[in-house]
Amino acid sequence: MAEEPKKTWQWVTVDDYEKPAVPTVIKVKKWWQKFIRWITPEQEQEGEDDQSNALELSFDTAAEALDKSFSDWLKDDDDNSLRWIIAPPHSGVEEAVNKWAEQHDIRAISLPDRESLCDPDASPMPEFFPNSDDNTLWIMPQLAHGFLRQTNGLRWVREFFSTVLSGEAGKGIIVCDSWAWAFLEKVWPVPVSQLWALQGLDQHALEELGLARGDGRLRALAALSRGNAGVAAAYSERYQRSSEKPFETPSVPAEINxxxxxxxxxxxxxxxxxxxxxxxxxxxxxxxxxxxxxxxxxxxxxxxxxxxxxxxxxxxxxxxxxxxxxxxxxxxxx
CATH class of the missing domain: 1.10.10.10 (Winged helix-like DNA-binding domain superfamily/Winged helix DNA-binding domain)
Structure with missing residues (x-):
């Protein structure tokens, strides 16, 4: 029996996160050049009437999926735990979470002024709501903006970890960029539970979103984007309208150091x-x-x-x- 395709927008714990098989960008280009021999002229002509601009994705459905995943936790007044949501660059995770937070009128924790993060005279203490003991839900919109990778620039985020993981801040949601999280896991090496992410989009999910047509094109797009919706959308227009060409990615400078x-x-x-x-x-x-x-x-x-x-x-x-x-x-x- 064929495996049932995954849902287009699906929230999973980070341990359950899957991404498409990913060759390097160069391998994708070479693979695509080999694959285009298999595409019929009819398929090529069909793409000529596709959209002229990269597809702008709506993350309303992703927000609805998040609501279903967090519904029981949200309604449980006795559950004072945290939810951590990891957001790869350009993936749309932040947009989906923000839509969901607005729907539930969840208050955002103020981010520190980055210009003062390295000032030894500035207070490193995060400012949580004074009545956080009433189990009112809060959200940290982007933890990546709470530090600078410099000795004094890590004081605020260290205090943040200490406060929220001790339970002093109450029930909350923390959104963090995936690259910042990879770094912060080393800064504060205390395992956290309930680490969530938006599942990577495979070729079936990309097809449902209308980003490309044809099995080969979809697999190549999934590989290049690593299942990242925003990256896939950014390449969708050129990908649909000019399927005889390899991916036209920006090039690395020859004088790299x-x-x-x-x-x-x-x-x-x-x-x-x-x-x-x-x-x-x-x-x-x-x-x-x-x-x-x-x-x-x-x-x-x-x-x-x-x-x-x-x-x-x-x-x-x-x-x-x-x-x-x-x-x-x-x-x-x-």
Whole structure:
């Protein structure tokens, strides 16, 4: 009997998380070039009328699925436990969780001012609600923004872990970027329970979302995106309309060096930084070298700047992840 396809939006514990078989980006390109020989002309012509822009996903259904998964826990007034939700970059996890939190009017814990995180005179104490003992649910929208990878920049997040894991903060939900979580697990090596994630999307799920057609195209898209909905959507338009071409991913600079990798890693671990913050977390990279790396990576389409904050682009993410893997960096598990 054939295995039943997984649901498109499914919330699972991190231990149950699965991702599609993932060759390297280069292997995907080569594999795709071999596969296109099998596609009929009719299939190719069929894609010409597809959308002209990358598909914008709605995460309403993902929020509904989260509501079902957390329903019993949410209604149990005697359950004062925590739920941790890990969000890979561009995956849409934050969008889904925020929609769900708004529907239930869940209050958000204020994030610290990153500019003051390294100030020894600033208070490192997280500010929870004064009446947290009434079992009112709270949410931490993005723990990745609560630290800087620098000695003084970790004080706030250490206090946060101490407070919430002791039960002092009451019942809450913590959302954290997957790269930040991989780092923070080393900073605070105390195992936590109820670690959740949005299940990786396989080729069947991608087909339901309408991101591509044809078994081979779907498998290639699932491999390139590692089951990440946002990455898959970012490549969907070019993928559908030009199936005779391999994936056109941004290219790694020919002049890559340690500074290039350090900048990419810092941006992923912190889920974006401005230049001042980058200088704080990368003291081994000179100011001029940092500026050079930012401009090179930007020109290649691997990073982008929005309101002075630099971050890895959605199209560039698979390439940057592959780059860091090749240089032995500590990766997230997604």
């Amino acid at each position: 340690d500074a290039t990798a350090f900048v990419c890693y810092a941006l992923l671990v912190h889920r974006g930084l401005n230049k001042t913050q980058l200088i704080k977390v990368l003291p081994i990279v000179s100011g001029s070298q940092l500026e050079i790396q930012l401009q090179i990576l930007h020109q290649r389409g691997l990073i982008e700047r929005e309101q002075e904050f630099w971050s890895v682009t959605v199209r560039g993410y698979p390439v940057v992840r592959e780059l860091l893997a090749s240089r032995g960096f500590w990766l997230d598990r997604f």
